[in-house]
Amino acid sequence: MKIFSVFDHYEGDVDAISYETVAIARKLADANNGTVVAVIMGHDVSDMAQSAIHHGADSAIVIDDATLKHFRIMAHGEALLKLAQDESPDIILLGANSNGRELAPYVAAKFGVGLASDCVDLEIDNGSLLATRPALAGNVMAKITFKKGTTQMATLRRRVYPALEADTSRSGDISTASAVLSEDDIPTKILGLETAEGEISLNDASIIVSGGRGVAGEEGFAPVKALADVLGGALGASRAAVDANWIPYKYQVGQTGQTVQPDLYIACGISGAIQHLAGMKTSKIIVAINKDPDAPIFQVANYGIVGDLFKYVPALTAEFEKRLK
Amino acid sequence: MEIVALMKQTPDTAQLSQRMDGLKLMAKGGPRIVNPWDEYALEAGIRLVEEHGGVCTILSMGKPETMEALKTGLAMGGKKTKAVFLGDPKFENSDSLCTARILAKAIQKVGDVSIVLAGKSAIDGDTANTAVQVAALLGMPYLGYVVEIKEVNVEEKTITVVRALEKGRETVTTTLPAVLSVLKELGEPRYASFMGIRKAAKAKIPRWGAKTLGLSPNEIGANGSLVAWPDVSLPPVKDANLEIIEGEPDEVAKVLADKLLAEKVI
Ligand SMILES: Cc1cc2nc3c(=O)[nH]c(=O)nc-3n(C[C@H](O)[C@H](O)[C@H](O)COP(=O)(O)OP(=O)(O)OC[C@H]3O[C@@H](n4cnc5c(N)ncnc54)[C@H](O)[C@@H]3O)c2cc1C
Numbered sequence: 221m222k223i224f225s226v227f228d229h230y231e232g233d234v235d236a237i238s239y240e241t242v243a244i245a246r247k248l249a250d251a252n253n254g255t256v257v258a259v260i261m262g263h264d265v266s267d268m269a270q271s272a273i274h275h276g277a278d279s280a281i282v283i284d285d286a287t288l289k290h291f292r293i294m295a296h297g298e299a300l301l302k303l304a305q306d307e308s309p310d311i312i313l314l315g316a317n318s319n320g321r322e323l324a325p326y327v328a329a330k331f332g333v334g335l336a337s338d339c340v341d342l343e344i345d346n347g348s349l350l351a352t353r354p355a356l357a358g359n360v361m362a363k364i365t366f367k368k369g370t371t372q373m374a375t376l377r378r379r380v381y382p383a384l385e386a387d388t389s390r391s392g393d394i395s396t397a398s399a400v401l402s403e404d405d406i407p408t409k410i411l412g413l414e415t416a417e418g419e420i421s422l423n424d425a426s427i428i429v430s431g432g433r434g435v436a437g438e439e440g441f442a443p444v445k446a447l448a449d450v451l452g453g454a455l456g457a458s459r460a461a462v463d464a465n466w467i468p469y470k471y472q473v474g475q476t477g478q479t480v481q482p483d484l485y486i487a488c489g490i491s492g493a494i495q496h497l498a499g500m501k502t503s504k505i506i507v508a509i510n511k512d513p514d515a516p517i518f519q520v521a522n523y524g525i526v527g528d529l530f531k532y533v534p535a536l537t538a539e540f541e542k543r544l545k
Numbered sequence: 546m547e548i549v550a551l552m553k554q555t556p557d558t559a560q561l562s563q564r565m566d567g568l569k570l571m572a573k574g575g576p577r578i579v580n581p582w583d584e585y586a587l588e589a590g591i592r593l594v595e596e597h598g599g600v601c602t603i604l605s606m607g608k609p610e611t612m613e614a615l616k617t618g619l620a621m622g623g624k625k626t627k628a629v630f631l632g633d634p635k636f637e638n639s640d641s642l643c644t645a646r647i648l649a650k651a652i653q654k655v656g657d658v659s660i661v662l663a664g665k666s667a668i669d670g671d672t673a674n675t676a677v678q679v680a681a682l683l684g685m686p687y688l689g690y691v692v693e694i695k696e697v698n699v700e701e702k703t704i705t706v707v708r709a710l711e712k713g714r715e716t717v718t719t720t721l722p723a724v725l726s727v728l729k730e731l732g733e734p735r736y737a738s739f740m741g742i743r744k745a746a747k748a749k750i751p752r753w754g755a756k757t758l759g760l761s762p763n764e765i766g767a768n769g770s771l772v773a774w775p776d777v778s779l780p781p782v783k784d785a786n787l788e789i790i791e792g793e794p795d796e797v798a799k800v801l802a803d804k805l806l807a808e809k810v811i
Contacts (some may be wrong), residue, residue: 230712290715293677293687318711322689325674329642329681334771337641337672354780355671357558359567363776370771407686408719411705415713423711427811451811469730470709475558475668476581476729484810494561505810507801523804524789525797535794539802544811 221254221344224312225277226300227261227268228291228319231415234268236424237315239275239383241376244342245313246276246384252344254310257281259303261296261399263289269394274386278393281307285399291319292408297326298400304331306397309371311349313342316375317423324375335373336364340380349374357475357498378423379481420454422473427453427484428503430473432496433460434489434510434529441467443533444488450540456480456500458490474499488529492517509533546599546699549652550590550626551663551676552583554607554614558668566779571669579614582664584734585727587618587626589694590662592732594625597699602655606631606639606647612750619745620737629655633754635762640770641670645678647765650758652683660697660704661724665690673726680724688723692730697721 225245227238245256258272258280269280281303287295296319304312304327312327314320316338328335336351343350349372351364366372422428429448431441441455448455457471473480475495485503490496492508492515500506501520508521509529518524525532557576561567569575579587590601603618603626605611615628631651639647652658661683663676680687693707695716705718709728737745755765762768790797790804805811 230710293689297681318690321673322677322687325641325672325677326681326687328674329645329678332642332771334640334642335672335674336772337674355774355777356556356567356571356669357671358780359558359561360571360777361780362774362778365773365775367771408688408717410715410717412716413713414715421711469728484805484808494558498558505805505808507805518787521787523801524787525801526789526791527794527797531794532797535798536801539795539798540811543802543806 221249221252221311222307222309223249223254223256224259224304224307224309225256225272226259226312226314226320226323227272228315228317229262229265229268232264234271235315235317236383237317237320237376237378238272240378240381241313241315242272242276243384244376244381248311248342248344255279257307257309259283259300261288261299271386273390273392273394274388276384280392280394281397282394283397283399287399287401287403287406290410290413292406292410293322293326294408295399295401295406296323297330299397301327301330302400303397304371312371312373314375316377320375324373328373331371333371333373334366335375337375338377339364339374340377342374342376348372358479358502359498377481422454422456422471422478422480425454425480426482427451428456428473428480428482428500429453429486429488430456430458430490431461431467431488432458432490433464435461435466436489438466440530443530443537447486447533447537447540450537450544453482453484458493458496487517487521488533490517491515492520546593546597546660547655547658548590548593548599548601549655549658549661550583550587550601550603550618551648551661551679552587552603552605552614552618553580553664553667554578554605554611555580555667555669568777568779571777577610577613579617580664580667582666582668585729585731586662586664587621588734589727589731591622591625591735593660593694593697597697601626603628604631604648604651604655606636606644608632615750616745616748617737619748620741621735623738623741623744628748628750630750630752632752635755635766638767638770638773639765640772641672641674642678642771643765643769645675645682646769647758647760648675648679649682650760651753652679654753654758659702659721661685661722663724663726665726665728676724676726683724686719686723688717688719689726691725691727694731
């Protein structure tokens with residue numbers, strides 16, 4: 221059994237989901253006498269191959285080309301497609317980050333193979349991939365089965381499977397392959413790239429502190445942000461706060477925002493509409509601070525504080541400042 | 546300019562409650578809405594028509610009740626919109642690739658389409674595969690997570706947009722025809738006018754089935770699908786065991802800090 225584990229990176233930094241993906245590929249391979257091949261596409265990325273092997277791959281294939289410097293679905297898609305056609309892996313795994321969720325369906329469509337998206341568990345059952353994935357905003361869980369005899373593809377949700385510690389004694393073959401499209405063949409051109417500086421993306425954050433209607437205005441986010449900063453976490457928001465223009469949309473957690481799964485989610489002044497819960501209720505530990513003891517957020521919370529967030533949030537910030545010094 | 550907006554009808558998750566769980570909501574006859582993300586796609590389509598002329602055709606594949614979603618769309622868009630229902634029992638249980646195949650054929654049948662708009666994902670299936678696969682099958686460039694359309698150059702057949710990345714933003718240009726999936730920042734969907742709703746209620750919406758689209762039964766539906774979802778269940782209930790911490794802010798902060806450090810989440 222040959223498993224491809226596709227790496228993703230942003231401006232030269234490997235996305236953590238790539239290590240989680242190669243770790244679950246390792247688990248599947250170990251249980252089924254298989255091998256894990258890391259696939260790395262980019263420009264000046266050859267050192268990622270060694271790191272992929274240290275994190276669980278048996279070997280790595282690097283496609284290093286100037287056209288692949290930034291992610292472009294067609295350029296990356298055609299390169300991965302050709303590699304898949306040449307090597308016929310049994311399984312292709314990618315991380316379910318934004319690039320992976322574009323690249324995987326592109327390759328699946330062109331290759332004519334099945335794809336299970338945003339999976340929270342992967343097993344091999346009877347020689348075939350069996351994927352578990354949430355649907356309907358986490359309100360149902362589905363087992364996805366594949367037609368036999370073709371390559372099977374899946375993307376893995378962030379933070380559901382732990383990466384392996386790097387083991388520098390691991391070694392393996394590193395080979396290269398070529399890009400398929402030349403710059404002239406690629407219709408899409410990137411004109412500008414603007415990196416959000418000094419912010420932790422909601423997707424990567426292991427701690428998120430969110431504010432809702434209860435913060436009562438733009439300034440009300442200051443104590444929420446102070447707590448997030450002291451904890452080294454990211455700032456989030458409910459739709460009510462975003463719709464009121466107190467905070468930009470990119471912070472929105474919930475059904476029409478981002479789905480997150482941090483270790484710790486602190487909800488400040490968020491009532492917990494079902495659409496918000498859909499985006500965060502699988503967080504490991506949830507703390508809710510709300511004036512209203514009947515707020516639905518308490519139904520999913522592990523710890524609750526019934527009271528004024530403007531009193532309790534600064535007290536928490538001060539306490540953690542002391543403890544985490 | 547011919548525009549297509551892809552629209553799926555989905556269960557109305559706002560109706561979830563203790564009594565209405567995920568499985569009951571998905572079951573036949575449950576409350577349905579236009580997939581919230583697709584309202585943004587349709588709004589973008591109507592705005593493009595307002596700026597560049599032409600018409601925005603709403604395509605929706607689904608069960609017969611999908612007609613309601615199409616009428617909601619027509620009520621929003623009025624004369625700037627047309628609708629086609631892609632309905633056939635043979636389409637049922639299509640995986641995302643079969644769904645994309647049906648939509649791609651329908652887009653070709655609409656003809657001369659410059660921009661195909663889709664939502665970020667459907668809140669029920671939530672694969673986010675379909676629009677990418679439509680683009681792949683039609684050989685059109687795909688631009689995902691679009692938050693702003695900067696320019697559409699009709700003569701030169703190009704489009705320039707801003708995309709939201711996980712760690713930043715990207716300004717990118719490509720050739721038309723193209724497929725775009727859009728995010729909320731593109732603009733709030735308009736409300737349907739009373740007249741719009743009345744007209745849409747009476748609209749005759751054509752239905753295209755497998756035969757009309759020239760699709761054979763083995764490339765669509767359960768037959769053509771490469772994945773299946775035979776086992777759908779309720780997620781395990783999280784045993785939250787809510788613990789309310791009471792007291793003055795300083796005391797509460799101490800207790801909570803102890804607990805969170807003990808949980809090893811900080
Ligand atoms: C519980 C469950 C799990 C599933 N898991 C998978 C899976 O892992 N892999 C898989 O291939 N299939 C899966 N499916 C099937 C999948 O839901 C259908 O193929 C569906 O038709 C398209 O996928 P989606 O709902 O995820 O839409 P998405 O791909 O998330 O939709 C993206 C956009 O495409 C457009 N669009 C999608 N569907 C339609 C439509 N019917 N008509 C018009 N426009 C549309 C809309 O603009 C939408 O915003 C699953 C279905 C269920 C019920």
